[in-house]
Amino acid sequence: MEQVVLNDLGGMTYVVVAGYLLALLVIGYIGYQRSRVGEEDYYLAGRGQGWIVSSLTIMATFFSSFALLGAPGMVYRDGVVFALFSLNVPISGALVYVLGSRIHRIGRSRGFVTPADMLCEHYGSPVALRLLVALSGFLYVMPYVVMQIQAGGILASQLFPGENAFVIGAIVLAGITTLYIMIGGMRSVAWTDVLQGGLLVVGMLVAGVATVVMLGGVSGFFAGVAALPPASLSVPGTTGYWSPEMLFTVCFFASAGSMVQPAQWMRYYSAKSTQTLRRSALIFTIVLTICYLFGIMLVGLGGQVLYPLETSGGVVLPNPAVGSQANQFDQILVVMISQNLPAVFGLFGSFLAILIMVAIMAAAMSTADSNLHALSAILTRDIYDRFIDPSASEARRTWVGRGIILLATVLSLIVVIVSRTSATVNLVGMIAQLGLLAIAFSSQLLPMTIDMLFIKRGTRQGAIAGIVTGLGIVFLLSPLWPVALGGGPGSLGRLRTIIDIGAWGLFANIAVFAITSVFTRKAAVVVVLACLALPASHATAQSLPDERIAESAPDSFKVAFETSKGGFDVVVYRSWAPLAADRFYHLVRLEFYDEASIYRVVPGYVAQFGIHNDEVTNQAWRPLVLEDEPVRQSNARGTVAFARGGPKSRTTQVYINLVDNGRLDALEYGGVRGYPPFGKIVRGMDEAVALFNSQYANAPAMRQDSINASGRTYLDRAFPGLDYIVTARLVAF
Amino acid sequence: MTRSKERTSRLGLWLTLAMVFAMLMGPGPGLHLVNPDVTDPDAVYLISGIPIVYAWGIFWFAVQVAIVVIAYRTVWHDDEIQTVVTENEG
Numbered sequence: 078m079e080q081v082v083l084n085d086l087g088g089m090t091y092v093v094v095a096g097y098l099l100a101l102l103v104i105g106y107i108g109y110q111r112s113r114v115g116e117e118d119y120y121l122a123g124r125g126q127g128w129i130v131s132s133l134t135i136m137a138t139f140f141s142s143f144a145l146l147g148a149p150g151m152v153y154r155d156g157v158v159f160a161l162f163s164l165n166v167p168i169s170g171a172l173v174y175v176l177g178s179r180i181h182r183i184g185r186s187r188g189f190v191t192p193a194d195m196l197c198e199h200y201g202s203p204v205a206l207r208l209l210v211a212l213s214g215f216l217y218v219m220p221y222v223v224m225q226i227q228a229g230g231i232l233a234s235q236l237f238p239g240e241n242a243f244v245i246g247a248i249v250l251a252g253i254t255t256l257y258i259m260i261g262g263m264r265s266v267a268w269t270d271v272l273q274g275g276l277l278v279v280g281m282l283v284a285g286v287a288t289v290v291m292l293g294g295v296s297g298f299f300a301g302v303a304a305l306p307p308a309s310l311s312v313p314g315t316t317g318y319w320s321p322e323m324l325f326t327v328c329f330f331a332s333a334g335s336m337v338q339p340a341q342w343m344r345y346y347s348a349k350s351t352q353t354l355r356r357s358a359l360i361f362t363i364v365l366t367i368c369y370l371f372g373i374m375l376v377g378l379g380g381q382v383l384y385p386l387e388t389s390g391g392v393v394l395p396n397p398a399v400g401s402q403a404n405q406f407d408q409i410l411v412v413m414i415s416q417n418l419p420a421v422f423g424l425f426g427s428f429l430a431i432l433i434m435v436a437i438m439a440a441a442m443s444t445a446d447s448n449l450h451a452l453s454a455i456l457t458r459d460i461y462d463r464f465i466d467p468s469a470s471e472a473r474r475t476w477v478g479r480g481i482i483l484l485a486t487v488l489s490l491i492v493v494i495v496s497r498t499s500a501t502v503n504l505v506g507m508i509a510q511l512g513l514l515a516i517a518f519s520s521q522l523l524p525m526t527i528d529m530l531f532i533k534r535g536t537r538q539g540a541i542a543g544i545v546t547g548l549g550i551v552f553l554l555s556p557l558w559p560v561a562l563g564g565g566p567g568s569l570g571r572l573r574t575i576i577d578i579g580a581w582g583l584f585a586n587i588a589v590f591a592i593t594s595v596f597t598r599k600a601a602v603v604v605v606l607a608c609l610a611l612p613a614s615h616a617t618a619q620s621l622p623d624e625r626i627a628e629s630a631p632d633s634f635k636v637a638f639e640t641s642k643g644g645f646d647v648v649v650y651r652s653w654a655p656l657a658a659d660r661f662y663h664l665v666r667l668e669f670y671d672e673a674s675i676y677r678v679v680p681g682y683v684a685q686f687g688i689h690n691d692e693v694t695n696q697a698w699r700p701l702v703l704e705d706e707p708v709r710q711s712n713a714r715g716t717v718a719f720a721r722g723g724p725k726s727r728t729t730q731v732y733i734n735l736v737d738n739g740r741l742d743a744l745e746y747g748g749v750r751g752y753p754p755f756g757k758i759v760r761g762m763d764e765a766v767a768l769f770n771s772q773y774a775n776a777p778a779m780r781q782d783s784i785n786a787s788g789r790t791y792l793d794r795a796f797p798g799l800d801y802i803v804t805a806r807l808v809a810f
Numbered sequence: 811m812t813r814s815k816e817r818t819s820r821l822g823l824w825l826t827l828a829m830v831f832a833m834l835m836g837p838g839p840g841l842h843l844v845n846p847d848v849t850d851p852d853a854v855y856l857i858s859g860i861p862i863v864y865a866w867g868i869f870w871f872a873v874q875v876a877i878v879v880i881a882y883r884t885v886w887h888d889d890e891i892q893t894v895v896t897e898n899e900g
Contacts, residue, residue, distance in 0.1 A: 157861045157863040157864045157867075158863065160863060160864045160866075160867030160868065161837040161841065161863065161867045162837065163867060164832075164833065164836045164837050164867060164870055164871060164874065165837075167871065167874035167875065168829070168874075170878060171829065171877075171878055174881075174882075174886050178886070299859045300859075303855075303856055303859060303861075307846065307848040307853070308848055310846065310861045310862075310863065311845055311846045311847075311848055311853075311855065312841055321837065321838060321839055321841045321842065321845075322839075324837040324838070324841070325833065325834070325837050325838040325839070328833060328836075328837045329833055351887070355882060355886045358878070358886075359879070359882045362874070362875060363875055363878075366871055366875075370868060370871060374864065
């Protein structure tokens with residue numbers, strides 16, 4: 078970018094910028110002081126973010142430096158068509174609740190941290206899908222980090238004199254951002270986002286209002302706009318790129334794609350409640366769209382009035398006062414505020430100019446911090462913890478996450494600085510290409526996300542085939558294709574001029590996902606039927622379901638549990654919950670609960686068990702869900718019931734009420750009311766059950782994907798000392 | 811499902827359809843209704859002094875906000891609970 082240094086603003090620039098950076102560090106430090114040890118706190122701020130913090134951090138993460146550089150440049154280049162592009166924002170806002178609230182509920186109940194945690198458990202694919210989802214997240218995050226650091230350097234070079242302003246600025250901004258993420262994690266990131274989100278909203282609106290005032294008020298502004306060339310006042314815009322088809326697909330699919338990117342997904346987990354996300358969705362929808370329609374639109378259109386576009390050989394170029402190259406439309410906001418605000422408003426104008434520049438900085442830093450933080454979670458949880466060092470402690474993983482943040486920042490800085498200083502290497506150029514595709518890559522998570530949250534018909538094979546196809550199509554149609562293979566895409570390249578390439582990828586993704594799921598679901602049914610047809614003696618060896626699953630249990634029966642803390646007996650009454658009683662009877666006959674950990678003991682609430690130590694067995698039971706039943710007996714102390722996560726989701730996990738939990742009788746979760754008890758402990762409640770190890774409370778239950786995969790092998794390592802069931806047997810009653 | 815839940819569910823469906831309609835009309839094919847043809851010398855570019863495409867965008871933004879506000883007040887519930895008793899999603 079050509080350097081456009083602001084008018085001499087004296088020491089005010091240094092004071093304001095230093096004050097802003099200092100404020101970030103102070104907020105980051107406060108976040109650190111409030112933080113607690115552990116991944117859940119470092120990555121999700123203890124899942125306790127209120128609506129003010131949530132709404133501003135979601136908005137600040139959504140608005141990158143594009144909002145204050147790229148977007149005004151887009152209006153300046155293409156004209157009013159951007160007003161229609163802005164309509165993607167309300168869709169994104171609505172998705173904060175529609176997708177976010179469901180992701181929040183499931184994530185909170187299972188202790189998920191990354192998108193892959195949830196998707197992999199749902200589809201039962203701990204390796205392939207985890208790697209693919211992590212790759213999709215990585216492809217989204219990394220280019221964004223590089224571009225934000227570069228934007229920080231460019232701003233520094235415009236704010237401060239000197240040849241090294243770019244490099245120093247990039248290093249200082251990246252360093253401060255990294256510092257507060259490393260020390261305070263999500264809490265510091267989100268709290269600094271509050272300041273940054275507020276700044277960028279104010280900056281956008283102030284820039285819009287200032288532009289109108291610069292052009293002589295509302296009437297003067299629109300008189301100038303009315304005189305713009307016809308192409309600037311119509312679709313597809315000056316460059317002809319924005320056909321209605323392109324606009325529609327970008328608005329619809331890109332907005333959805335940007336709301337399932339890793340950093341936003343983690344913000345849904347971090348929210349205190351669904352009410353938090355409900356309010357955030359409303360604020361997002363209204364405030365951010367107003368910023369675009371009544372801030373950025375006015376800047377770009379005013380820019381066309383003040384600095385008319387030029388044309389050379391059929392190519393639209395910015396006014397020479399803005400930039401000399403076709404890619405310098407993005408400088409319009411900086412040029413307008415630097416050349417006009419101080420002249421029109423004097424010292425106050427200088428202050429406003431610096432405020433807007435700081436807002437641009439805030440937009441860049443708030444996106445960089447969120448993405449660095451998300452990258453740390455992805456690489457730590459989805460790669461390091463699963464494939465490199467599964468036995469690492471939580472504290473060690475947190476430190477590895479910090480190391481990843483530092484490493485990613487240093488790498489990004491090297492890319493930015495080398496590209497800036499080298500005459501031959503332009504890594505940022507390539508990464509910028511990738512950045513343009515970031516949302517297209519991210520949007521490939523949509524089919525499986527929507528299936529997981531709403532439809533629930535997809536299979537593991539379908540999800541894997543769909544995302545591989547989607548990512549492949551996006552890459553194939555992208556401008557990266559010739560870069561990667563040394564050849565042009567030929568007629569494929571024309572496809573990307575028709576509709577958004579993310580939409581092409583999504584169409585293929587959805588088709589492959591659906592078709593593969595249909596066929597593999599049929600195959601899965603065959604496997605389950607085969608299991609059911611196995612001789613009982615063979616199936617019992619692995620506690621797999623067999624043909625007896627269809628048998629009814631006796632009207633009542635007793636089960637004797639031997640545990641590491643002693644024995645207890647449960648009497649089951651079929652009249653209380655017939656389906657639950659039948660299932661429990663069948664599981665006990667299969668000796669399913671033998672050696673199973675009692676992985677969740679919450680004093681004053683419940684003790685829970687029922688995940689087998691063998692992954693294949695768990696997968697076999699997963700689809701055999703029970704229909705929901707009404708509550709006929711209260712969840713009194715000592716009663717037992719099946720746990721569930723939504724409609725028709727009871728399979729094998731059972732909880733014991735440690736106290737009277739009457740509220741569970743009517744508790745509505747996932748549209749189903751109440752948890753029906755099917756039996757009651759008649760011996761050993763005080764002698765055994767009350768003594769179960771409760772030191773980890775809910776924490777082990779937050780890692781159900783790991784328990785499903787490795788059972789006690791995992792639990793003994795991560796949560797040593799948990800109690801377990803030795804045997805559970807039917808006894809005479 | 812209770813009657814009020816059925817009503818809410820039906821309203822949610824209508825609001826979703828309304829949002830899709832707003833997208834089809836705003837940045838989608840409905841745009842052809844107002845988009846001036848640059849090859850037509852009599853094309854109208856302004857309405858009350860404001861670019862017609864800009865006004866079109868603002869109008870559909872207002873519609874989208876109305877849909878979100880209605881959803882916020884009627885369909886979106888704060889059904890936050892202590893989800894401490896859970897099992898695998900079906």
